[in-house]
Amino acid sequence: MSLQNIRVVLVNTSHAGNIGGAARAMKNMGLSRLVLVDPEDFPSSDAVARASGATDILDAAQVVTTLEDALVGCTLVLGTSARDRRIPWPLLDPRECATASLEQAQQGGEVALVFGREYAGLTNEELQRCQFHVHIPSSPDFSSLNLAAAVQVLTYELRMAWLAAQGKPTKMEKLEATAMLDTQPVTMDELEHYFGHLEQTLIEIGFLDPAKPRHLMPRLRRLYGRSGISKLEMNILRGILTETQKAARGEPHKRRQE
């Protein structure tokens, strides 16, 4: 069942009750994988009380120290965002988020829905690790939803999309039919390695000044993040960077040697 490929990631949650409320909402909607990044208070009796029977999800919750750890293996990461950002980012509403997540999960990918702190949300750095931002429409003068309520809205839309998709041929079956081997998506950690390699290369060729980085890397993250890169395409991009570094260092390359 494809909903099992979708994990809920709560970053640096203050109130354990919200973790319990999120677990209950997830179980109501048929999700089960909860990852907690550096929670302030967990395990907690408040979480158990608000989970109201969804303690199996709390018991199985994975607790990690960084967002990066929470995203290992993911092929699609969506982060909830309440605020306008200086660098515009691909922005989805909850319904679009559900469609994109389910499609990815049905292709065998791993999806993370990332929720920030109760009062401060996700940091800009955390948001830049997300390929898409998700905004829950709300009243402009009172826009901040309770954390568990936000989890409820996004998981509700996932269940609606999942119910609608039942019985229909999935995209995965269509893909298998055409045997598109190179559409196997990269994982988030592979993408992170690429961004590290890209940044290093841009510094070496003198395009990126570490003292004045401006918004170059976030913009490149946004571009490649939304492009849905396959493993084969990633190999090509990494190969280009490696040859660029050799050229910048004046090292010979295979073809020049011939």
Next chain:
Amino acid sequence: MSLQNIRVVLVNTSHAGNIGGAARAMKNMGLSRLVLVDPEDFPSSDAVARASGATDILDAAQVVTTLEDALVGCTLVLGTSARDRRIPWPLLDPRECATASLEQAQQGGEVALVFGREYAGLTNEELQRCQFHVHIPSSPDFSSLNLAAAVQVLTYELRMAWLAAQGKPTKMEKLEATAMLDTQPVTMDELEHYFGHLEQTLIEIGFLDPAKPRHLMPRLRRLYGRSGISKLEMNILRGILTETQKAARGEPHKRRQE
């Protein structure tokens, strides 16, 4: 504004925290009229705490003793129901509930969304006072949502329907219109110039052998073609190629010269 014609009715609520959570969800979604039928504990500091700023809705809440009192003036009443009923009743999902409610409200009618007790829901007698029942889809083996979460789902669907009916720009569309200057898309000829520049650069760094090009350029065309590149992003990508060529040719670059 038609959302003002839609009231939320909570029947015989046990936990005041849920009343606060419901008030917050309502205010987030642009609703304001809360009616409490025989609440067990109200007013309450728990309600204020969970309302998290939506105290105006709590202060204005109408407290009545019977469901009948709560429905005075209503032209459409919808009751949430978790269970299958012995007498089949017209049953809507939350999206259909939102459409029907908004249509009624826009015609000047008064709509009530009725939510039952935390553990027992609405009685059969109460449900029979509702023209429609609303069921929030949920996992068959864990189907009972938290009360405030149920209010969140139904009011969220109301806001989505209201935004769609406004034809008003959603927050997303506003972002696109104003801040997203750098999402102005490149033209096909600019993209062609880029592919020419890219191919030339890949030859110079020795990654592409013109005698054995294989499928490298088609794959890169496919990747960048589907990425929906903006003019600003294109400038960045062209800049990277220019600096790569300089590096490959051993020419100094600006930052190295400094």
